[in-house]
Amino acid sequence: MTASTVTGAADLVREALEVYGDDPAAASILHGYSRRLEEPLRIAVAGMVKAGKSTLLNAIIGEEIAPTDTGECTRIVTWYRFGHTPRITMYPKDGESRILPVKRVDGRLVFMLGNVQAEDVDKLDVEWPSPMLRTMTLIDTPGIASLSEDVSARSTSFLTPADTPSEADAVIYLMRHMHSSDLRFLESFRDTEAGRSGTVNALAVLSRADEVGAGRIDSLLSAGEIADRYRRDHNLRKLALGVVPVAGLLAQSARTMRQQDFAALQQLAGLDRTDREKMLISADRFLRSAKPEGLVREARASLLARYGLFGIRLAVVLIRNGFDEPTPLAHELARRSGLDPLLDLLSRQFQARAEALKARTALVGVEALLRMSPRPDTGKLAAALERLQVNAHEFRELRLLATLRTTGVPLSPDLAAEAEGLIGGWGPASHMRLGLAADAAPDDLADEARRFLLKWRAVAENPLTDRAALDACRVVIRSCEGVLAEASALQRLRKSA
Template sequence: MRYDSAGYGLVPETRGLVAAARRAFEGRPRVRAQLDECARRLDQPLRVALAGQLKAGKSTLLNALVGQDIAPTDATECTRLVTWYRNGAAPRVTAYSGDGARADVVVRRGRGADGLPGAHGLTFDLSGLRWNSGAPREVDRLEVEWPSAELAQTTIIDTPGISSLSRDVSARTSRLLTPQGGDAALPSADAVVYLLRRLDAADVDFLERIGSGADRSGADATRPNPAGPLGVIGVVSRADEIGAGRIDALHSARDVAARFSGELERTGLCQSVIPVAGLLAFAAATLRQREYAAFEALATVPVDELSAALLSADRFARPDLPLPVPPELRAHLAGRFGLFGIRLAVTLIRLGVRDADSLARELTQRSGLDELRTVLDVQFAQRADELKAHSALTALARILATNPGTSADTLLPRVRTLLADVHSFAELRLLGHLRSDELPLPTTDLNELHRLIGGAGVATHLRLGLSAHTDIATQREEALAAVHKWRSRARHPLADQSTANACLTAARSAEGLLEILHAPPTTPFARISLPRTGNTQS
């Protein structure tokens, strides 16, 4: 496997393979266009799809991650479509038909009775579209361009619910993430955030389709179900509802997430599962001074009296309740923050939070969004080059296999080798395992293992636990020592299979660091090959 400073990125070699294929197919425009798309993918932002069942909270989570109200969350026609969110110089929404025709979409912003933005925020009006060519068409997908630092780094794809009563609606998500058949069926997403409210057969079935497509076993990448996204993270969405909006709701959600994580990790379907209260996270990201003032007023109400008022959203908004906040504003708070968010905000103010900015930070942290951002950064953003290279190699393997008979045939063995040798995925699986279970190793060793496989970041000094200013020679010494240590741990006679595989993964990560630092080990056990059995980390 090739390593580089981006953290096991394969981009340089992938570029070379794609370029060689483009030369071989110079006289075949259709195939050349597919290869051009492979090349472009390497230069574009990472593509992350949000998926899950109907009403899982995908659009709300998207708004929270971006920190702006850019995705409609009400049950309109646009939530039945695949919608791409990209960075742009100015807000713009465009509808595309299956044949490439486009039309501008009118964006409407609702407002509540008190003059604040309403709970439903934006709506994309798909009526009366004026297409740039020909007669009216059926909308195939939407593309939203929006100025956003988050979208500059990551293109987010919001997908329809997989359990929609309409087969056509559910099929749109399946085609995007688990394409079937045809040499044009190339993967559209590099990674997936899958939202769970429960863990039922529909969730497991869909995750298995993504998992079997991602070719985690290193089998032939050109089999009928093409390789899917390499990274998959689970989110227990609407986590505050698990505890019925109680102040300890997220504790209950964390227990549920741990159970889901254990079940999914054992099958290799998901690297991590994080509980997130998406509604609270978005409301915290866009908290207004007037809302803070309302919470401050509610904090003066006796605890028992306010608790009785918060038995339900309808009761909380009743005009006959003697609360120091107008009923219209109370209804707005319930729609924006939920009962859990209101209880938490009032409690934090009673405990000493004294301004809107501080409250927003506290609510964001407690919503689970900060933890999710950390996991997304470590497992997706810092590994963006490898995830994109995996998508491009997957597409290239399928193109070469379905268009034989040229000089490009000689490229296919190397492409398949690269797809089969994805050490970064072994690291991702192990990171997920460490979140849900603890290996029988001393705490200091667990911390070192977590760091070495990229749990604190993929830069060489972060993996080695050193200062950013540490000289290369010292880093080499530390990396070589790590190779020896973790190979020795893996050979320990009392180590069970799971622990041995984890230690082998750490050793291989250390070897990768030596390659980055231009000092490959020279010991007799310099290179290792992880066993490819059903219960390994590779």
């Protein structure tokens, strides 16, 4: 994201405040957009009931601070943002906000609402000193398609408002299988005011992936094949930037492993293989087993609740194969849960584009305000908005990416796929655009960028290229020029060092 585009978005919001400063409601909205430009990217975690949203959120943060039961708090939109000290603020629908006590039970954060009912709470705001929250604000939403229409409506109205940008800049959408209701939600998120700017800003997660293979050791492999099939599905591909299988429960427990967990898993790993396999046939057998001696039923129940049979089986195999210390075991379990690929996608597709996504949200918000509350003195503001939206190359890339994944561009399949990569479809970093390794030398980056630039200039100049594809070619050429300029700057820096 260029500094000029970010500055332009901030300047535009300030100009709008000068015009609408006498309107308290409009001014409040614009101040909100101004703050959003300075805050971390807002990413909502959404999905159907029992999709594992809170569990995955805990795994991403690395602490058990989001409630995962079916209590009152899972029915409330809850924000998780960085703070130097833990702090929980409740915002009721009526009345003043109030600070809730910070209380942990068995390592988990518990929200003490007192005599306030969930339906009377607008949102909860949790500040927490987690490094992950420095770069993104996570928003846990109630289940969509809940049996309670009120609960479901909360998520829908929060994520897909009719006339204003969504409170979230991007969405991680969890699904256990791909159903029409999942597609309808993602379609509606794309059709919000922010979505109509021409941006695909959702990631799909095949959650509870360990259940795909009934908890077998190879469950994630089976889930990976299903996710790959979903990834190629035309209906989903146009709505999500990727599909990742994740065993959320295992990811959460691996990131929050306790010493007593490891000690219990070590005991299980020391059993005879036949005895161990018999006891891990089912959850009931595991709980009723008398082996190993010393592993009481309460400890077994805790392991089962935290890791599931899949996680226990995998952890035992890893311990027997040399992961005999808590930290290496926790890292390997997290990696095998599918969490690492998800965090990588979050980094490449969302955090690397954070400034562009936030600026887009602000500009769409100003545009909606101009349309809904027109004034005779907004002509200059509207012209500045249009110039910024048209000329900012980051927005042109986002629009072309959405077009390539929806209606398509009249290019050959190979060229269309190449264009998608060059405009940052697999990540905006230069080496990702060019299909090179992360440690590629500046000379290699420059040579490859130059090769692509010449190739796409030739495509644009070819009289056989469909006129409808020329705009796409120009965007790709501009992207190649940007990568080449960056690589050339790195070359000069290296030579001067």
